[in-house]
Amino acid sequence: MTDSEGCSMDRPAKPNYRRRQLGRTLRKLREAAGLSQEDAGRPLRFSTSKMSRIEQGYIPGYNDFLALLDRYGIIASDYDEYVRMFDYAKEKGWWHAFGLSDRGFVSVEAEASQIRTYQLGFVPGLMQTEVVRPRRPAERCVPGDPAIDRLARWAVQQLHHRRVSRAR
Numbered sequence: 001m002t003d004s005e006g007c008s009m010d011r012p013a014k015p016n017y018r019r020r021q022l023g024r025t026l027r028k029l030r031e032a033a034g035l036s037q038e039d040a041g042r043p044l045r046f047s048t049s050k051m052s053r054i055e056q057g058y059i060p061g062y063n064d065f066l067a068l069l070d071r072y073g074i075i076a077s078d079y080d081e082y083v084r085m086f087d088y089a090k091e092k093g094w095w096h097a098f099g100l101s102d103r104g105f106v107s108v109e110a111e112a113s114q115i116r117t118y119q120l121g122f123v124p125g126l127m128q129t130e131v132v133r134p135r136r137p138a139e140r141c142v143p144g145d146p147a148i149d150r151l152a153r154w155a156v157q158q159l160h161h162r163r164v165s166r167a168r
Contacts (some may be wrong), residue, residue: 008108014103015056015058015059015102015105016057016093016102016104017107017110017111018088018089018091018093018107018111019057019058019059019089020056020057021057021085021089021111022057022059022085022086022089023055023056023057023058024053024055025082025085026054026072027055029068029069029072029074030055030068030072032072033071033073033099035071035072036115037051037052037055038051040068040071040072043071044064044067044068044071045129046064054068054122057089059086059089059090063084065082065086066079069082093106093110094110095107095110101120115159
């Protein structure tokens, strides 16, 4: 797809998490340089709408990306971190192999570093095992119960081990 200036822009229906992250980084660099979108784009012949699309997560061409880094005052020896981020944003996620698109939460969940859950019941579903579940209605699980604490640590360890093994 090309924009009104004839530049190629990889433009899916909605940018995934990685692309939005790159856009946020470029916006922070522009703001740190004290430039408006118009001021940053004018010497590069980028319209304000193109600058806006880039900062929303639509990936520009590689040369346009390098020109933006240069415009924001990033020296060439510091490009590596940003080029890695650019390449990572262009990669397709693992979920594409299963026919899933970037819609929904798959791309966000893939980048998650923490898992949190909220349930109305006192004991989360993951921990409702024979060890924890009361045997009689009169028994209650109380906060600070060593059995619950052990099980919670075990569950967190299991989630961590799964994540580490997937990363390999």
